Amino acid sequence: MNGVRGESMSECIFCKIVSGEIPSNMVYEDETVYAFYDNNPQAPVHILFIPKQHIASTSEINKENSSVVADIFEAIAVAANELNLDEGYRVVSNCGRQAQQSVPHLHFHVLAGRDMTWPPG
Numbered sequence: 001m002n003g004v005r006g007e008s009m010s011e012c013i014f015c016k017i018v019s020g021e022i023p024s025n026m027v028y029e030d031e032t033v034y035a036f037y038d039n040n041p042q043a044p045v046h047i048l049f050i051p052k053q054h055i056a057s058t059s060e061i062n063k064e065n066s067s068v069v070a071d072i073f074e075a076i077a078v079a080a081n082e083l084n085l086d087e088g089y090r091v092v093s094n095c096g097r098q099a100q101q102s103v104p105h106l107h108f109h110v111l112a113g114r115d116m117t118w119p120p121g
């Protein structure tokens with residue numbers, strides 16, 4: 001199966017992070033979800049939560065694969081409690097070119113540790 005921009009799963013950098021081929025700073029892992037620190041942090045805490053299964057973006061969520069989205073949000077709650085993100089955090093998923101999605105493997109940014117502004121740019 002190909003992701004957006006014709007990228008195959010074997011070339012996907014987040015699939016390579018899940019497999020360990022590309023090293024990452026792990027925050028959370030279970031059967032279906034992997035989370036690690038973003039290498040270009042936009043806040044004092046910036047974590048990416050991804051499905052281990054390759055899904056290109058929110059546009060590819062469907063009846064067959066959507067349970068992993070619930071798994072991811074349960075994982076976010078667990079990690080936020082463990083990391084004491086008591087002041088709050090923001091969850092963002094960029095989908096497609098205009099939203100500036102740069103990695104075509106579904107991911108949810110969790111940003112925390114500073115005051116946020118709204119609307120986002």
Ligand code: DGP
Pocket residue numbers: 013022024025036037038039040048093094100101102103104
């Ligand atoms: P987005 O622009 O929404 O597709 O976010 C992709 C994020 O992925 C971006 O904030 C930087 C991060 N990222 C890209 N490559 C790597 C990597 O190899 N390691 C880590 N830790 N983060 C990465």
